[in-house]
Amino acid sequence: MTSTSLAASATTSRERTDADRLPSLTGLRWIAALLVFGFHAGTMRIIADPGPQAVVGEIFTLGLSGVQFFFILSGFVLVWSARPGASRRRFWRRRFAKIYPNHLVLWALAMLAMLWFADPIDPVAALENLLLVQAWDPRPGHFYSINNVSWSLSCELFFYLCLPLVLPTVRRARPWLLWAVVVAVPLLILALWPGQALVPESDRWWFTQVFPLVRSLEFWMGVAAAELMLRGRWRGPRLPMASLIFVLTWVAASQWIRAELWAALLSAAYVLVIAAAADADVHGRRSPLRSRTMVWLGEVSFAFYLVHVFVIMTILRLTGDWGTGLPGWWGPLSVIGFLLLTLGLAALLHRYVEQPMMRRLASPRSGRRSGAAPSASAEPGAHGLPRQRVSGGDPDPATSAESHRGVTHAP
Numbered sequence: 197m198t199s200t201s202l203a204a205s206a207t208t209s210r211e212r213t214d215a216d217r218l219p220s221l222t223g224l225r226w227i228a229a230l231l232v233f234g235f236h237a238g239t240m241r242i243i244a245d246p247g248p249q250a251v252v253g254e255i256f257t258l259g260l261s262g263v264q265f266f267f268i269l270s271g272f273v274l275v276w277s278a279r280p281g282a283s284r285r286r287f288w289r290r291r292f293a294k295i296y297p298n299h300l301v302l303w304a305l306a307m308l309a310m311l312w313f314a315d316p317i318d319p320v321a322a323l324e325n326l327l328l329v330q331a332w333d334p335r336p337g338h339f340y341s342i343n344n345v346s347w348s349l350s351c352e353l354f355f356y357l358c359l360p361l362v363l364p365t366v367r368r369a370r371p372w373l374l375w376a377v378v379v380a381v382p383l384l385i386l387a388l389w390p391g392q393a394l395v396p397e398s399d400r401w402w403f404t405q406v407f408p409l410v411r412s413l414e415f416w417m418g419v420a421a422a423e424l425m426l427r428g429r430w431r432g433p434r435l436p437m438a439s440l441i442f443v444l445t446w447v448a449a450s451q452w453i454r455a456e457l458w459a460a461l462l463s464a465a466y467v468l469v470i471a472a473a474a475d476a477d478v479h480g481r482r483s484p485l486r487s488r489t490m491v492w493l494g495e496v497s498f499a500f501y502l503v504h505v506f507v508i509m510t511i512l513r514l515t516g517d518w519g520t521g522l523p524g525w526w527g528p529l530s531v532i533g534f535l536l537l538t539l540g541l542a543a544l545l546h547r548y549v550e551q552p553m554m555r556r557l558a559s560p561r562s563g564r565r566s567g568a569a570p571s572a573s574a575e576p577g578a579h580g581l582p583r584q585r586v587s588g589g590d591p592d593p594a595t596s597a598e599s600h601r602g603v604t605h606a607p
Contacts, residue, residue: 220435220473221273222494223485228265229497232345233504233535235259240508242534243527244520252531257450261462263348264414268466270352271418274359275366276426276474284360291356293557295349295498297549299328302502306343309510328353331411334402345505347406354408355415366419371429377420378467381413382460389456414463421467422474430471435483438472441465493539499550500542507538 234256243249303326310317321341324330330339331350339347366374388410392400403410424430433441445465449458476483484490511534512518522530 218273218276218474218477219486219491220477220483221269221470221485223483223487223490224269224470224473224494225266225497226490226493227485228262228269229501231256231259231262231265232501233259233538235262236505236508237531237534240505240512241519241521242508242512242531244517244523245527248528249521252528254450258446258458258462261459261466264459264463265466266348267351267355267411267414268418268421268463269470270355271359271415271420272422272467272470272474273418275363275419275422278363287360288356290554290558291353293554294550295352296328297553297557298499298502298545299343299346299349300326301545301549302343302346302506306506309506310342313513331406331408334399334407336398339402339406343502343506345501351406351408351411355412358412359419362419366423369423371424371427374420374424374429378417378424381417382463384413385463386457386460388459417463417467418470421471425471425474430475432468432471432475435469435472435476435481435485438465438468442469496539496542496546499545500538503541503545504534504538507541508534 234252236259237243238249238253238256238259241249243252307317307322309315318337318341321330321333321338324333324338325342325346328346328350330341331347331354333339339350388404392404395403405411421430432438442465445461449461453461473483473485475481477486509518521527
């Protein structure tokens, strides 16, 4: 079991760098994005043959929980990187600068594709999607409208609006209360299954899977875990054991555990991995998640997440294989092709839209003003750890250490 206090002995220069940036959390963003891609590869009928299709479906049955991973990670890194005295307006501006330019590009491309295919366009749904408020509308065709994965950005936007208002209270909360949040969230997620009976049947999927108030449970779990770690009060396994727990939980859930238990179990596994990865960077322990390749993949993961469904759907419609899939080996090969094509397009979006717009729209950087949200602490390090710069991720999904001084987004 580990504690994350940095108040002990001096660290090496490598340890200081990793403690500042938490690159392992960037690597985790790619894993979360890949889980979502695998889920959609299995459910969007890319592969026509039942055998290979079943294999992909079996491996990525729980892939949709990658969004859950992002939500927990988002709460964690935003609290970890929060600095005393940073204004709410600055935080909100940086969050908007991170997520909205990419969203606007994909919204425009999706609208053009709908016009090309002569799809009916609901102007209300299109406007809701443009403004990122679609997750609040339970009507079919609204919360999954236009570029449907952007529903998670609608949730993230709500989280971003709330965090600066709540963070001072989080800073003052007693450790037992923060632990209560971490423990209670899986139980509350579990309670959604009987609780959804109070919602009209037609709205139950929206209520449990999309509704921002419900999905914020995962975000606040990450918030509480990060605050505990900043105070040196987090107790959890190190990265190898946390990773093993995650893999065993994934396999057990997909093979033997009832579906209504999946989200609760995985939320616990995800927060253990996230905290353990951060702990490894803080203490300079070995972590394959912070390799150069994994960090780069994590940096482009937000763009990858936004692009992948649009690319798959558009190409399959153009080739006439939408709804039927590609036969024989063309199916599995096309999955690999979609992965590589989406990754290439995501790299371009990240390089030519995401990074430039962050520099243009976000307020000027400086060491004195760098930060993400206000804190109730009087001094940096008041909770046992110095305020850190993070290169981790939120679903939606922030930015790289170079372009944002600390907070990165993921879907």
